[in-house]
Amino acid sequence: MTETPKSLARRPEWPSSVSRPVATPLQPSVVYSSPDPTALDKQYAEGTGYTYAREGHPNATVLAQKIDMLEGIDMLEGVEGGIVNGSGMAAVSTVLFGLLKAGDHVIGADQLYGRTLRLMTQDLPRFGIETTLADPTDAASFEAAIQPNTRMMIVEVVSNPTIRIADMEGIAKIANERGILLMVDNTFTTPRGYRPFDHGADIVVHSVTKLLAGHADATLGYAVAKDPALNEAIYIANTTFGMTASPFDCWLAERGLQTFEIRYDRAEATATTLAEALAGVKGVKRVFHPSRNDHPDHNRALQILGNRPGNMLSIEIEGGRPAADAMTRAAPELPFAPTLGDVGTTLSHPASSSHRALTPEGRADLGISEGFFRVSVGLEDPDMLIAEFTKAIAESQKA
Numbered sequence: 515m516t517e518t519p520k521s522l523a524r525r526p527e528w529p530s531s532v533s534r535p536v537a538t539p540l541q542p543s544v545v546y547s548s549p550d551p552t553a554l555d556k557q558y559a560e561g562t563g564y565t566y567a568r569e570g571h572p573n574a575t576v577l578a579q580k581i582d583m584l585e586g587i588d589m590l591e592g593v594e595g596g597i598v599n600g601s602g603m604a605a606v607s608t609v610l611f612g613l614l615k616a617g618d619h620v621i622g623a624d625q626l627y628g629r630t631l632r633l634m635t636q637d638l639p640r641f642g643i644e645t646t647l648a649d650p651t652d653a654a655s656f657e658a659a660i661q662p663n664t665r666m667m668i669v670e671v672v673s674n675p676t677i678r679i680a681d682m683e684g685i686a687k688i689a690n691e692r693g694i695l696l697m698v699d700n701t702f703t704t705p706r707g708y709r710p711f712d713h714g715a716d717i718v719v720h721s722v723t724k725l726l727a728g729h730a731d732a733t734l735g736y737a738v739a740k741d742p743a744l745n746e747a748i749y750i751a752n753t754t755f756g757m758t759a760s761p762f763d764c765w766l767a768e769r770g771l772q773t774f775e776i777r778y779d780r781a782e783a784t785a786t787t788l789a790e791a792l793a794g795v796k797g798v799k800r801v802f803h804p805s806r807n808d809h810p811d812h813n814r815a816l817q818i819l820g821n822r823p824g825n826m827l828s829i830e831i832e833g834g835r836p837a838a839d840a841m842t843r844a845a846p847e848l849p850f851a852p853t854l855g856d857v858g859t860t861l862s863h864p865a866s867s868s869h870r871a872l873t874p875e876g877r878a879d880l881g882i883s884e885g886f887f888r889v890s891v892g893l894e895d896p897d898m899l900i901a902e903f904t905k906a907i908a909e910s911q912k913a
Contacts, residue, residue: 540765541572569753573764574598580771581726581736584705585718593711594745596738597752598764602701602721603629604757605735609697609717610666612751613744616642618665623650623680625673625880627699628868634668651811653684660688666695671710671818672702675864675888676881677802677828679811682818686714695744701725702854706778707822716740717748724855725825727767728777734763777857777893781825784899785891789827791900797837797911799885803827825891826854835884837910838863844909845902854890859899862888 546564548554557563564571578596587593599605610633614620622634624647634645649655650669667689669680682698689696697717698710704725710718720726722734737752739745789803804815804823815823831837842850842861849860852867862868864882877883891899 573761599735605719605737619644622668650680730856732763732766840913841910845906859892
C-alpha cells in the first residue's frame with residue numbers, strides 16, 4: 515500500500531523544548547489556529563491568547579510590557595498594559611478617535627509636534643470635534659480655554675521642536691480638578707526623564723520609533739490610559755482602524771530597549787556639553803537646552819526634570835534659509851533627516867519638515883525661523899560633534 519505523501523503546505527507543530535530561547539523569538543504569523551469554536555469563544559471572552567495579528571501578537575505584547583515597566587504601570591493598581599501601534603501618530607490618533615466624539619472640545623499645546631498640530635487644526639474639526647490651542651508654559655492659558663464640553667488636554671512635557679517646558683504641575687492640577695482627561699506625549703522626555711502618571715496624567719503616548727527603539731529602523735507607537743475602560747476604547751480603535759504594529763518592528767524595538775538607559779544617559783550628557791559649546795559659536799543666535807541658565811524655562815526644567823535635561827536641543831543660526839542650506843551641506847556626517855532618537859546625531863529643519871504646514875506667521879509665533887534647527891544628539895564623541903557643528907556653522911555664515 516502506497517503511503518499518502520505529506521504536503522509542504524501543512525505546517526508542522528512548533529518544536530517544544532525544556533529550555534527556552536535567551537533572545538526574544540520573532541513571531542510573524544498573521545493568524546493563530548484554535549482547537550474548536552468553543553475554545554475560540556472562550557479565548558475572546560477571557561482576552562487570552564492570539565487570534566489575528568491586527569488584534570495583537572506576541573512581539574507587541576513583549577514590547578508593551580517593557581514600556582509598561584519603564585512608565586511604572588506595573589506598580590499602579592488597576593492599570594492594564596499599554597497598546598503598541600503602527601507609529602507615534604497612530605498612538606495619538608487612536609487615543610483621540612477612540613475617546614472623543616462629535617461635540618467634544620480638546621485643548622492642545624500650541625507647540626505640539628507638527629502632525630499632531632495638523633490633526634488638531636484640520637482633521638478633528640472635520641469630524642465635529644472642536645479644538646483650541648493654548649500656551650503650555652502658562653497653565654492659565656489652558657484654564658482660560660476650557661469650555662463646558664472640554665473633554666481632553668494634550669501636552670508635551672518638552673515641546674517639539676522649541677524645547678520649551680510645559681507647566682505640567684499647573685496643567686495637571688486644572689485638568690484633575692475639572693474632570694478633564696490629560697494626555698501627555700512623552701516621546702521627547704521618555705520615562706527616563708519624566709513619568710507622567712506620577713504627575714497626574716490620565717493617558718500617555720510615545721513615538722517608540724524615536725528614543726525607545728533608538729536605531730531609526732522601526733516605526734511604532736504606544737498608548738496607555740490609567741482607566742481600564744478608556745484603555746479598552748483605545749484598543750478597540752487601534753484594532754478597528756487597523757493601526758497594526760509589525761512583529762518585526764516590535765522585535766527590533768524590544769531589542770533596542772535593552773540598551774535604552776545607557777543610550778539615553780550618554781546622549782543626554784553629550785547634549786549638555788554640545789549646547790554649552792554652541793552658545794559661544796559665532797553665527798549662533800540662540801541655543802535651547804533645559805540645562806542652560808538662559809533657557810526661558812530653566813527653573814521649571816529643574817523642578818520637573820531635575821538633572822534629566824534630555825538629549826534634544828535646538829539652535830537658531832543667523833542668515834535664514836541660505837545659511838541653513840549651507841550648514842547642512844557643510845555637515846554631510848550629520849544626517850539632515852526629520853527624525854530623532856537615533857544612535858547617531860541628526861538635524862531637523864522644522865520650517866521645511868515637521869512644521870511646514872504652518873504659515874510663516876504661525877511658525878514665527880512659535881519662534882521657528884528659517885535658521886532654526888532641532889538637534890537630536892546621539893552617541894558620538896562630544897569633541898567630534900563640537901568640531902563638526904563649529905565648521906558647518908562657519909560655512910553657513912559665508913552664505
